[in-house]
Amino acid sequence: MLFDKIDVARSACANELGILDRLTWRRLSVAGIWRRGVPERLGGDGGCWGDLADAIADASVKVDLGFALSMVAHGGFLRALVEHGNDWLHRKVLPSMMSGSIGLTALTEAQGGSDVSRCQLSGVSAEDGWRITGSKRHITNGPVADRGLILGRLPELGRRDITLFVVNLSHPSVSRGETENLAGLRSSPTGGLTFTDTPVRRQSVLGEPGNGLTTLYDVISFDRATYGLIAARWLEPQIIKAIKFARQRVAFGSPILEYEYVQGRITDAIMGVRTAEAVSRRALRALDERAADAQELCSVAKFVGTELMVKTTQDLMRVYGHAGFEESAASRAVRDALGTVIAGGTSEMQRKNVLNRYLEAVS
Ligand SMILES: Cc1cc2nc3c(=O)[nH]c(=O)nc-3n(C[C@H](O)[C@H](O)[C@H](O)COP(=O)(O)OP(=O)(O)OC[C@H]3O[C@@H](n4cnc5c(N)ncnc54)[C@H](O)[C@@H]3O)c2cc1C
Numbered sequence: 001m002l003f004d005k006i007d008v009a010r011s012a013c014a015n016e017l018g019i020l021d022r023l024t025w026r027r028l029s030v031a032g033i034w035r036r037g038v039p040e041r042l043g044g045d046g047g048c049w050g051d052l053a054d055a056i057a058d059a060s061v062k063v064d065l066g067f068a069l070s071m072v073a074h075g076g077f078l079r080a081l082v083e084h085g086n087d088w089l090h091r092k093v094l095p096s097m098m099s100g101s102i103g104l105t106a107l108t109e110a111q112g113g114s115d116v117s118r119c120q121l122s123g124v125s126a127e128d129g130w131r132i133t134g135s136k137r138h139i140t141n142g143p144v145a146d147r148g149l150i151l152g153r154l155p156e157l158g159r160r161d162i163t164l165f166v167v168n169l170s171h172p173s174v175s176r177g178e179t180e181n182l183a184g185l186r187s188s189p190t191g192g193l194t195f196t197d198t199p200v201r202r203q204s205v206l207g208e209p210g211n212g213l214t215t216l217y218d219v220i221s222f223d224r225a226t227y228g229l230i231a232a233r234w235l236e237p238q239i240i241k242a243i244k245f246a247r248q249r250v251a252f253g254s255p256i257l258e259y260e261y262v263q264g265r266i267t268d269a270i271m272g273v274r275t276a277e278a279v280s281r282r283a284l285r286a287l288d289e290r291a292a293d294a295q296e297l298c299s300v301a302k303f304v305g306t307e308l309m310v311k312t313t314q315d316l317m318r319v320y321g322h323a324g325f326e327e328s329a330a331s332r333a334v335r336d337a338l339g340t341v342i343a344g345g346t347s348e349m350q351r352k353n354v355l356n357r358y359l360e361a362v363s
Contacts (some may be wrong), residue, residue: 002144034099043081048284053226073104121135130165163210231305265315279301
């Protein structure tokens with residue numbers, strides 16, 4: 001239903017041009033996609049965050065993977081507002097984010113993305129809040145977003161100073177860099193943002209000032225959990241297409257699907273898809289239930305889902321032989337998949353997080 005009117009030619013064109021398909025974004029917003037998971041008392045449809053994750057995973061197939069990545073960025077911001085926002089943010093910011101405005105989460109800076117605690121962007125006290133100055137890089141929706149969750153520091157707070165600011169990105173003190181020229185996921189515009197004395201009112205801090213890292217771990221967990229579902233949904237039609245090809249492509253007198261090496265690639269893909277879906281659903285449930293192991297499970301879902309996308313797209317490309325290496329859906333899928341093991345925290349960071357969380361629970 002949500003995707004009834006989606007025009008796949010538009011999304012291919014958006015990917016070619018390296019822009020967000022805004023018409024599709026608007027249509028999905030009007031159809032109510034951003035009310036999923038938001039409690040009814042805040043104007044949403046109720047349900048759980050898994051409902052939103054499901055819709056995003058569907059978009060990875062019905063629109064494309066890049067578009068789904070932009071949705072993940074927006075969905076993470078939306079959930080953060082709901083779960084950690086105060087009454088002012090719920091009244092003044094959340095409604096527009098449910099009805100078509102675009103959100104983002106900006107952590108990465110020029111000196112690195114993995115170690116977010118070293119971020120340099122910082123704020124100084126001003127009349128009714130703070131003024132923030134600094135730059136972010138490689139931000140999904142950076143070129144197009146209306147509001148964003150910006151990670152920075154408030155040195156006046158002392159050692160524990162990391163803070164999450166909700167910022168109006170249309171303010172004249174915010175400038176945007178060029179859209180970055182990515183190797184894949186081109187329908188998800190990514191770019192830098194520079195803040196120069198940008199005003200942030202007191203009510204626009206998410207969670208408590210100085211407690212940004214703790215809030216952040218919960219915020220990014222939704223994005224991470226969703227990748228497993230996306231992987232499962234996005235890969236399934238690609239597996240089916242490869243099977244159809246392998247049934248009709250003949251080598252040494254038989255369809256290549258009869259050869260065990262080819263069957264092995266397909267079998268790994270099917271088992272991976274089933275695993276990623278199960279892990280992701282468990283992580284999303286744990287997040288909704290605020291379970292103690294939720295963040296660990298979300299990292300597992302991110303790791304399993306995105307590494308699966310990389311391995312499976314390469315495996316399927318090989319099934320097509322030379323045809324897969326030509327500029328084709330199969331080779332584009334490989335490039336798109338590669339971006340997902342970096343966005344939202346690299347696989348190494350997910351491994352580190354899983355081990356650290358597990359060790360904490362054991363001690
Ligand atoms: C498509 C895409 C979308 C993105 N969207 C966003 C966004 O919306 N918001 C945002 O804030 N950022 C975004 N990013 C940036 C992304 O989060 C960072 O690129 C990522 O966190 C890695 O940071 P880095 O590139 O600075 O690499 P670095 O942190 O410099 O790391 C380089 C390499 O070293 C490894 N490494 C670093 N530290 C360790 C360690 N302790 N142990 C083992 N290995 C380590 C990393 O895993 C990586 O392989 C996006 C990136 C991509 C590709």
